[in-house]
Amino acid sequence: MRIFYEPSLSPEQTTIHLNQDDSKHAIKVLRLKNGDEVLLTDGKGYFYESVISDSNPKKCLLEIVKVEKQEKNQSYSVHIAIAPTKNMDRIEYFVEKAAEFGIDQITFFTSKNSERKVLKVDRIERILVSAIKQSKKAYLPIISELQPFEACLKNIQESERFIAYVPENPEHHFFKELPKSTESIIFVGPEGGFTPEEIELAKSYNVKPVSLGNSRLRTETAGIASCQIIHLKNL
Amino acid sequence: MRIFYEPSLSPEQTTIHLNQDDSKHAIKVLRLKNGDEVLLTDGKGYFYESVISDSNPKKCLLEIVKVEKQEKNQSYSVHIAIAPTKNMDRIEYFVEKAAEFGIDQITFFTSKNSERKVLKVDRIERILVSAIKQSKKAYLPIISELQPFEACLKNIQESERFIAYVPENPEHHFFKELPKSTESIIFVGPEGGFTPEEIELAKSYNVKPVSLGNSRLRTETAGIASCQIIHLKNL
Known part of the structure; x- marks a missing residue:
């Protein structure tokens, strides 16, 4: 069954009009008719089983017949802060892959060596919406507007904090350093990498430099790798 | 220093003409001149330090001054057999990412649900050549022409054999099943997945079905995930 994403929905509602595109x-x-069933999600954890009561192609009316919460059965959360790549395709690719593996939050930041200083978050959101529809998930990952690196550091909520850095000591691999069952964040830098000053700044916020392995990874690959490492650690 | 890939090179040679494109x-x-240093690799493990002795832009002559073998310090090998995706971009993306993480061999196969029955291996090879140049590696991953699934099964050299399959029993995660320090191969199916008959056929060749996690991954994502899992297992 096709899922529609309606972020304005709330569990108390008994009817909803689909937006114009979805209508x-x-x-x-899809040639749906009155009486046909439609599944909706608000992206905040709820599924809404509904039935078309007015098949208006501009403003389709649905009656909600059942609301169900999708339980998060994860004992951990995945939050990746990443500097968008110069090439937009690459960061979109990261977002698509992260959504496939499963991600709770993506924060975009700019740092000294960032080549991209502007980011259209609506395109990123469309990729995420399409991913939750395909994988039938009721949680849309939280994404942020592009913000300066230090602002991100100041706003960290997670207790476990990491930054991917071509390391002095490659023994500190993220996979080994990350504890199980925790809320964590990892920062992934731009093509030019983080500066030593930025690493020092991160450390002052209790963010620990870690390695992602011996190979030098592109930004989006480092993001994908980090995402998968968090899931594998929590197997 | 820019690296040139010359597959015809062998360690006994004392001179070489670059091919026309590279010349x-x-x-x-690059505006290199007589006397300038150039690094070459044969993709089979050797680096060749050389000096330009005739800067002919069609047929540049180099004198080889030092040959050095790059030791493989891996106690394991990474071999992924994958069904190319319908969309060529996606399989190229897999190849690029696999090369970043590090891969020894890629085998392409067709199975019942394959949507792509033709594959231009030369484009794939160009991506791999560019990757070894960037990461300064002397080993070019081995790639095969597209071949039928069963032919691949018959040709398996590795002792540890896996097939990524949305599992009956999700406990058999590839990360848990793969032993450390082994030569292994994992098969990743096309968009439509493997058929139950193909899984049975694989089992008859001692290939074990494993899960890559709870999320349903696209073909190229499953390939990237498998590649990273092998490296993480051998940390």
């Missing part, structure tokens, strides 16, 4: 898609493309 | 690149683009 058109449901009625004109 | 042009070295002399016209």
Whole structure:
């Protein structure tokens, strides 16, 4: 069954109008009719089973018949802070892959060597919406607007904090340093890497430099690698 | 220093002509001159330090001054057999990422649900050549032409054999099943997955079905995930 994403939904609602794009898609493309079932999610953990009561292709009306919370069965969370790459395809690729592995939050930041200083978050959100629809998840990962590195450091909520850094000591591999069952964040730098000053700044916020292995990884690969490492650590 | 890839080189040689493309690149683009140093690799484990003795932009002559073998310090090998995706970009992306993490061999196969039955291996090879140049490696991963699934099964050299399969029993995660320090191969299926018959066929060749986790991964993501899992297991 096709899932529609309606971020405005809340569990108390008994009816909802699909937005114009989704109304058109449901009625004109999928050719749904009055009485047909539609599944909705608010991206905040709820699924809404509903039935079409007015198949208006501009403003399709649905009656919600059942609301169900999707339990998060994870004992850990995945938060990756990443400097968007110069090439937009590469950062979109990271987002797509992270959504496949499963991610709770993506924070975008700019640092000294960032080549990209502007980011259209709406394109990123569309990739995430499409991913939760495909994988039938009720949680949309949280994403932030692009912000300066230090602002990110100041806002860290997680107790376990890491920064991917071509290391002085390659023994400190992220996979070994990350404890199980924790809320963690890892920072992944831009193509040019972090400066030594930025690493010192991170350390002053209790962020620990870690290695992602002997190979030099591109930014988006380091992001994907970090995401998978967190999941594997929590197997 | 820029590295040139010359697969015809062998350690006994004392001189070599760069091919036409590389000659042009070295002399016209990089503006190298007689006496300038150039590093070459044969992709089979050797680096060749050389000096330009005739800066001919069509047929640049080099004298080899030192040959050095790059030791493989891996106690394990990474071999991924994968069904190319319908969308060529996706399989190229897998190849690029696998080369970043490090891979020894990629075998391409077709199975029942394969949507792609033709594959231009030369494009794949160009990606791999570019990757070993960037990461300064002397080993080019071995790649095969596209071949039928069963032919691949018959040709397996590795003792540890796996197939990524949305499992009956998700406890058999590849990360847990793979022993350390072994030569292994893992098969990753096409978009439509393997058929139950193919899984049975694989089992008859002592290939073990394993899970890559709870999320449903795209083909190229499963390939990247498998590659990283092998490296992490051998940390």
